[in-house]
Amino acid sequence: MAGGEGEGTSLEFTPTWVVAAVCTVIVGISLAVERLLHYTGKKLKESGQKPLYEALQKIKEELMLLGFISLLLTVSQSRIVKICVKESITKHLLPCSLSHKKEASSNKGYEATSHIRHLLAEEATTLGYCASKNKVPLLSLEALHHLHIFIFVLAVVHVAFSVLTVVFGVAKIREWKHWEESITKDNFDHSKVLKHKVTRVKDHDFIKDRFVGMGKRSAIRGWLRSFFKQFYGSVTKSDYVALRLGFIMTHCKANPKFNFHKYMIRALEDDFKKVVGISWYLWLFVVVFLLMNVNGLHVYFWISFIPFFLLLAVGTKLEHIIIQLAQEVAEKHVAIEGELVVHPSDDHFWFRRPKVVLFFIHFILFQNAFEIAFVFWIWVQYGFDSCIMGKVAYIIPRLIIGLFIQVLCSYSTLPLYALVTQMGTHFKKSIFDEHIQAKVVGWALHAKKKMAHSGGTNDSGQDGPATSSAAATSAFKGIQLSQVNQNQQA
Numbered sequence: 150m151a152g153g154e155g156e157g158t159s160l161e162f163t164p165t166w167v168v169a170a171v172c173t174v175i176v177g178i179s180l181a182v183e184r185l186l187h188y189t190g191k192k193l194k195e196s197g198q199k200p201l202y203e204a205l206q207k208i209k210e211e212l213m214l215l216g217f218i219s220l221l222l223t224v225s226q227s228r229i230v231k232i233c234v235k236e237s238i239t240k241h242l243l244p245c246s247l248s249h250k251k252e253a254s255s256n257k258g259y260e261a262t263s264h265i266r267h268l269l270a271e272e273a274t275t276l277g278y279c280a281s282k283n284k285v286p287l288l289s290l291e292a293l294h295h296l297h298i299f300i301f302v303l304a305v306v307h308v309a310f311s312v313l314t315v316v317f318g319v320a321k322i323r324e325w326k327h328w329e330e331s332i333t334k335d336n337f338d339h340s341k342v343l344k345h346k347v348t349r350v351k352d353h354d355f356i357k358d359r360f361v362g363m364g365k366r367s368a369i370r371g372w373l374r375s376f377f378k379q380f381y382g383s384v385t386k387s388d389y390v391a392l393r394l395g396f397i398m399t400h401c402k403a404n405p406k407f408n409f410h411k412y413m414i415r416a417l418e419d420d421f422k423k424v425v426g427i428s429w430y431l432w433l434f435v436v437v438f439l440l441m442n443v444n445g446l447h448v449y450f451w452i453s454f455i456p457f458f459l460l461l462a463v464g465t466k467l468e469h470i471i472i473q474l475a476q477e478v479a480e481k482h483v484a485i486e487g488e489l490v491v492h493p494s495d496d497h498f499w500f501r502r503p504k505v506v507l508f509f510i511h512f513i514l515f516q517n518a519f520e521i522a523f524v525f526w527i528w529v530q531y532g533f534d535s536c537i538m539g540k541v542a543y544i545i546p547r548l549i550i551g552l553f554i555q556v557l558c559s560y561s562t563l564p565l566y567a568l569v570t571q572m573g574t575h576f577k578k579s580i581f582d583e584h585i586q587a588k589v590v591g592w593a594l595h596a597k598k599k600m601a602h603s604g605g606t607n608d609s610g611q612d613g614p615a616t617s618s619a620a621a622t623s624a625f626k627g628i629q630l631s632q633v634n635q636n637q638q639a
C-alpha cells in the first residue's frame with residue numbers, strides 16, 4: 150500500500166529538492182536545444198545561407214506547433230477522458246480484434262511501469278465516472294498518452310528524414326560542379342569559341358543518348374527508357390550541358406558565363422524550406438489513415454505503396470521531360486549552326502506547373518516518414534508482437550520500401566528535380582543573390598507606386614501606365630542581365 154500511495158503523491162507532498170532537480174534538468178535540456186538552434190541559425194546567416202536559415206525557422210515553427218499540441222492535450226485530457234459514450238459505439242472500427250484485448254490486459258499486470266500504473270489508477274477513476282452513467286470513456290487516458298507520443302515521433306522523424314534527403318541530394322548535385330567548371334573553361338578557350346561550328350543533330354551526345362526515334366512505338370520506348378533510367382545514371386554530363394545551355398539562352402542570353410550549378414543549388418535550398426514543414430493536408434492524411442487503420446484491412450501495409458509508386462512516377466516523368474526536349478530538337482533539325490539548344494517550356498510538366506513536382510516530393514517524404522515513424526512507435530510502445538504491428542510478412546516489406554524510397558529520392562529523384570524543373574517557362578527568384586533580390590523587390594514596389602501615381606495624374610489616363618509598364622519591363626530585364634553578370638564576375 151505504501152508503494153502505491155507513493156506513486157500517487159501530489160506536488161503538495163513531493164520534496165522540494167525533487168521538484169527543483171526535475172525542473173533544472175527539463176529547463177537545461179530545453180535551453181541547450183534552443184541555443185543549438187540559435188547558434189546554427191546564426192552561422193547560416195553569417196555564411197549567407199538564407200534559404201537554409203528559413204528552413205531552420207520552419208523547423209522551429211513545427212516544434213512550436215508540437216509544443217502547443219502537447220500543451221493542449223495535457224490541459225484538456227481530464228475533460229476528454231470524461232466524455233462518455235455507449236459501449237456499443239466503441240466496438241466498431243478497431244485496430245485490433247477484441248480477442249487481443251484480454252491478452253493485452255493480462256500482460257499489463259506484469260509489465261506495467263510506475264507511470265502506466267499511475268495512468269491506470271486515474272483511468273479507473275474515469276471508468277467509475279462513466280460507469281455510473283452505464284457508459285464508457287470515448288478515449289482512455291492511456292490511449293490519449295500514446296497518441297500524444299505518436300504525434301511527436303511523427304513530426305521529429307519527418308523533419309529528420311527531410312533533412313537527410315536534402316543533404317544527400319545536395320551532396321550528389323555538388324558532384325556535378327566539375328561539369329560546370331569544365332564548361333566554363335571551354336568558354337574561355339578562344340580557339341573553340343571563334344571556330345565556326347556546324348552540329349549534326351543526330352551525332353550530338355545528348356541526342357544519341359536521349360532520342361528514341363519517331364512514331365507511336367518511340368513514345369512507348371521513351372516512357373520505358375525513362376522508367377529504367379532513373380535507377381542508373383539518371384543525369385549525364387551531356388544532359389547537364391544541354392539543359393544548362395537551354396536555360397542560359399532562354400533566360401540570360403547576355404551572360405554565357407552564368408554559373409548554372411550555383412543557381413541550381415540556391416533554388417533547391419529555397420525549396421527545402423517548403424519540404425521540411427507539415428502542411429494542413431498532410432495532417433489531414435494522418436487523420437484519414439488513423440480512421441482507416443481497421444483490423445483485417447492491413448491499411449498500414451497497402452498505404453506504404455503510395456509513396457513507392459508515386460516516387461517512380463515522378464522520376465519517370467522527370468526523365469521523360471529530358472527525352473521530350475531532345476525529341477523536339479531532333480524532329481525539327483538535321484544540322485544546327487553553333488551549339489545545340491533545347492527550349493524550356495511549362496508544357497512538359499503536369500498541369501503546366503513545375504511546382505506540382507515539389508508537392509509530390511513533399512508528400513512522398515512525409516508519407517515515408519509516417520510509415521517509419523508508425524512502425525517505430527508501435528514497436529516501442531506496444532512491442533514487436535503487437536496486433537497493430539501485424540505479421541512479419543507485412544512488416545519487412547514496409548521497412549524495405551521505406552529504405553528504398555529514402556535512397557532513390559536522395560540520390561536520383563531530388564537531383565533530377567533540381568535540374569529538370571529549371572526547364573520551365575520562367576526562372577526562379579534564386580537566379581539573383583539575396584541582396585539583388587531585395588533591390589529588385591524594392592524597385593518593383595517603387596515602380597508600382599509610380600505607375601499608380603502617373604495613372605492618376607495623367608490627363609489621357611492611358612499613356613502613363615502603358616509607358617511606365619514598358620519601362621518597368623525594360624528596366625527589369627536590364628537589372629536581370631547586368632546584375633547577374635556583375636555577380637558572376639565578382
